[in-house]
Amino acid sequence: MSVTSARPSVEWKRPTKWVTISLFLLPALALYLLFVLFPVVQAAYYSLYKWNGLQPLTDFIGLKNYGTALASNTFTTAVTNNVLIVVLSLALQIPFSLFLAVLLNGRFPGRAIFRLVFFLPYVLSEAITGIVFTLLLQPGALVDSGLNGVGLGGFVHDWLGDTGFVMITLFIIISWKYFGFHMVLLLAGLQGIPRELEEAALIDGAGRWQAFRFVTLPLLGPTLRVSVFLSMIGALQLFDMIWVMTAGGPLNASNTMAIAMFKAGLKNNQMGYGSALAVILFMFGLVVALAYQRFVLRRDVEGAVTAFNG
């Protein structure tokens, strides 16, 4: 040890730091490459072939799978359904969660119980939720007899069998499951806002609505934007619950992109076509995520980075 001079160690110092960092990063990076990026590239490659998953990859058909997908009614319906869920979630589910979060942010007895009750559906697994609601929504089951019992028999539908209504049914159930999650997220955001700010606004003569609109809501912006982001990504990847409840039926009316992909690849053995759908789904998610990061989340992230450097 004493033999080693100081000079080389000084020379070694900087490279060692970076070598160490990269070596520590390598396992995670390797796993990421192997299980995330490599399969993405693989899917893109398979999507250029007509392939049933068993035979050799010989039937190169270029972008034909993509053409088939875009021309297929089944797949365009699936895309429409995904977009529908995104729009409905943003228009109804998030405002509702925000409303509840604001209510539960006030002080009143039993507040913790309400918070717990509203959050509970989120804890259930999607499959269990799907099975429970499938049973409740059977013709003549609890939902129907409940509606009949309170004199709303006119509202009774073939909830999961009516092609025109199935997506609405599913949206309500999805909202039921996830509003609690967004509520808790927004509640956490609300609690991070000092109460004094709103109080000051009230003292300055602002009404309750004005104080919420111009003080609380802007300060809740970062949380709200994350909530919207998670909701959009979740809606684009929708699979489990719909698969359990309708399997995309009836007549493909409740297909989503993920369901169309699963059916093509694993049910119909159209691995090439299924891969093309997977790539389209991936691109959808990527474009939405990047655009959202670029145009909406940017200011939040920039703020954070500035604080870090400062």
Added chain:
Amino acid sequence: MTGGQAVTTRLRLVGVLSVMALLFGACSSGATSTPAAPSVAPSVAASVAASPAPSVAAASPAEPSAAAAPVTVEWWHITTNEPGKTIFHNIAEAYHAAHPNVTIHETVLENDAFKTKLATSLQSGEVPDLFQSWGGGIMAAQADAGVLKDITADIASWKDTINPGALSIYAYKGVQYGVPWDMGMIGVWYNKALFAKAGISAPPATWDDFLADVSKLKAAGIVPLAIAGKEMWPSMHLWTYLTLRIGGGDNLAQMVQSGNWNTDACKAAGDQVLKLNALDPYQPGFKGATYPQEAAAMGNGKVAMEVMGQWAPAVEADNSTSKKGIGTDLGWFPFPTVAGGKGAATDGVGGGNGIAVGKNASPEALDFLKFFNSVENATKVNTSNIGLSPVIGTESAVTDPNLQAVLAGRGKATFMQLYLDQATSPAMGTAINEATIGIFDGASTPAKVCQAITDAAAAQ
């Protein structure tokens, strides 16, 4: 001090490197099917797909050797329900007892899980020695991919013990790839008590009588027919029968073969479905119903009829509230004939379950297959009502009068069409199911259905 730091840093580096080496080792050995070199993705992927992984094949345990050498036979089946599950397990145990060096390793999977797992396994080249098969289009694709074993010569000595029609479902281009253990025929299951209540004295022999009986049942306040819109295939079988009765067996075979479904028989079958639809015969909520729900409707005595295969009594009982079904009220009749149609009453739509043989199967695996289909073991299939064995000499073990009727139908069959969603490729099967449910749902027209199936066939 600094020197010491450098050394410890280097030591740490060595540590990190060795951990890394371990990790990589773990990765590459763990992912046998996935090549561990991401940068050369396409070429590696192509070579894996092109040659069904000879190195993996060589590592397979099923390598025939000396008589006493231990052999493991991998057997995947989907008999998850009792009593079948125990019966299968006992047969495997009995074989092991007689041949102590042979271990039958069972993997029992639920239907969908089996299909998904098998697809992955076949791609990786790790083919089970024996696995569930329905013959038809999927088996043909497996054969084309070279994952099945040609067992034509291996079973030559005992193939005559099996009903030839049933055996032929597991042959493709003249080569035998598997054997059936269950073969039946679809027909109409009906509730005798409900028929009596509606004043129907005998099951209908013609489609016109069938429609008249549907009206009588409706008039008596009984739901005439159960189908399962979510799963689509139960009504597809009804439609297939209409096509078969109208156009005849050769005509249907021709449609399957040529992929041209724009035929008179196809359109006429759709017209008959529309006639049936007009009577509003299906159970409430049929559009979203699953097959277990359909079976429950029958098993609980809520619906008068379902068009279904030989497994119907067992599934109805299993899904009924009493777990017993409707017992002796259950009856069976062959699908009625259509006036002016070319098909005979003895033409059938059928199929069943079989065992396909993987490419690496050992002689022991084939010997077990023979043991499994011996009269003694095949009889257990019949006595437990888990299926209808195609093994000759087991017929007398069928005591249930309804299953005897199915068996008689199978025996008399002048033409047998394998279920359309299995005779064709999976994609084609889905297309047929999706097209035909459209007409039962009232969302499609007969001409559109025939065109959709033709388009799907052209896209194959």
